[in-house]
Amino acid sequence: MGLPTAVVQALRCSVCGDAVELDGRALRCRRGHSFDLAKQGYVNLLHARVPSGTADTAEMVAARVEFLAAGYYAELAECIAERAAGAEPGLVVDAGAGTGYYLAGVLDRRTGTPGLALDVSAMALRRAARAHERLGAVVWNLWEPWPVASGSAALLLNVFAPRNGAEFHRVLAPGGTLIVVSPRGDHLRELTAVVDLLDVDSRKEERLDSGLAAHFELVSRQDLVRTLVLPPDDVRRVVRMGPSAHHPQRLARLDDVDEPVTVTASFLISVYRPRRLAG
Template sequence: MHLPEPVVRALRCSVCGEPLAEHGRALRCERGHSFDLAKQGYVNLLHAKIPAGTADTAEMVAARVEFLTAGHYRPLAEAVAAQVARLCPEPGLVVDAGAGTGYYLAQALPENSYGLALDVSAIALRRAAKAHPAIGAAVWNLWEPWPVADGAASVVLNVFAPRNASEFRRVLRPGGALVVVSPNPGHLAELGSAVLGIGEDKEQRLDSSLAAHFALDHREEISYRLRLEPAAVRQVVGMGPAAHHLHRDGRAERLAEITEPVDVTVSFTLSVFR
């Protein structure tokens, strides 16, 4: 497996910051730092361990693949794709910060553009690397300075993922845009304590966290109702951050007891910043 050449050009050595080039089954900088390309098609640029409970597990990734493949969040993916098409009329690089399995990046990538999927979970990036032929995937901790060149990206995506505002700004080209998707307070509220609660002031906190580097350009809400079968209920809980806490307060037991379909509210806010 190889990373798309435009993606390799955008990457930087995570040790010294020099450009990388592909040499056989590895990416290497001129100073000799080398990073093996996994057979699944991604590269791991990390050189430090990630704390337990941070990265998506194999079980979380499997649940996400099943749930997203069923199309439950397709309206959201279509809204993200529409915004990326508007923001990236010319071929460019779209960086998905916290890409997971690459579902949204693959749906949104404009024709003749390339995508870089960054995520701390190598298990998730095995999927992202194969989600679209123009995507390259790199394991990275988003809270650290990214191994990406200044001004390399036309658009940065951030869908339910950590937000590193200074790195968003640094890797965007002049005139580039940031697309952020976050859940609303009523999202999956019918599932109660099985999911993590969303604060009522989440939009204010989002805007405040980005204010030093970005101005709001566009905001829209995507809300609709879904009827989820019991298996899908367990998938939507098991694919998100609540999966790290299912052992607490009898949550796993309550999920296992669900035997009938559940009607839920799906609600997101899509925000575009420049």
Template sequence: MTRPATLPDAVVAALRCPLCSAPFGLDGRSLRCPSRHSFDLAKQGYVNLLHAGVAAGTADTAEMVAARVAFLAAGHYAGLRDAIAQVTAHADGLVVDAGAGTGYYLAGVLDRLPGAAGLALDVSALALRRAAKAHPRLGAVVWNLWEHWPVASEAASVVLNVFAPRNGAEFRRVLRPGGTLLVVSPERGHLAELASVAPVLEVDSRKEERLDAALSDHFELVSRNALRERVTLKPDDVRNAVLMGPTGHHPARLAALPEVTEPAEVTFAFSLSEYRRTV
């Protein structure tokens, strides 16, 4: 019989109780703090530390998660995953992925870091069911990134943020001095060819400038690299690319999507920005 997934020791050590901020211990299948607050691990291995609900349209739905799993399994973002792993190849401690989704990118980082553990934070329990099993040294925790994170200060050597909300103050708090923040965002033209299939948000031409300004109180930019590629997507991949994005939160838009019967040539365009925590 397969043993249920659980949390790595390094992840348990870094977590803090969201009710009293005390350290946790793992007691069987439950996280418990000295104040006797307790949070049970789901059978899939993740733990939900949220003590409040989230607004509708915030967390990925089952359909969005399934589309993302299928799209990533086809290898379309393998180049991006490799680029992220290369930038973070120096890490020697805990890697926190803020907005980890299914854990695809964090697992790629951990594959290159045999001594590291990973903490996947995301508001979607459905996505974290996948993340909890994405890598044996990965722990998955349901959390709202806009709230104070249930993570010890200066616990991480790296924070990843891939297409996810950015909480600069929490990025800085959980990173140790000299720690690295890697932010991945779409560049102008990313998936623009899919506009004929679904509404595609145009990337702000000043996006990087605004990103730097938003993080300037806590970080300094170390490097920025662009990754751009032209690929041909099969019809199923086109639909999955649409479903796993913001359109997936709008059932009416999904119902109105035209049938895709032909392959489509599209642009992948990403920006990888590496920041160093200011002391």
């Protein structure tokens, strides 16, 4: 458990931007900046505290691990892996990887391929670091310039996570592939009857394309819509693993759920390629 060689080669010092090397249990650059690997196998390259309500908490991570282990989103993971199989060989970067569930599925289909999981939650990356033997996990804020070499990724994943189009484009190789997964407006809509969920933006698809248009062009798009029957405990898990969990006042009625709830799982899977930028 640690950082694969190919991941270390793609990383850059988050202080000075130089290349880094793995020296025992630490990453070091030639200027002497050093970052210790946590005992769980991930490395934190951040310099500032993460704002409250930004990173997944231990409780959110535990709920996600249990919900995903039940297989509810296994078909989504398979769809992502199928699209990833057509990408050029090379490093896979998952921007907002969480526990590494989707990245591990992609690596299973791409023999010998290394993967880099970026996420702002150290709690989530404790799990991601153990999700696959070829996966390296790094704590980072996706809105900041990434400590990753330009053009180092063949494939970039972004599943239910913030989208930094400029950094996506910089880190991807010219022939690289970007796969973005986002919830549709009707995702889990039935749960609004039992809990005060945060709304999914009805213009999310429009905002997705406009936010990436300067750097990427759309190649293909797929809707994946499935009906799930969730027992009460899994209703609680799916709510507590998402952004509504940062707002405890919205969860007041969640413990009252005592019957299974039939819900719609609705995802949009979009595949992009980088534009050639002028200059």
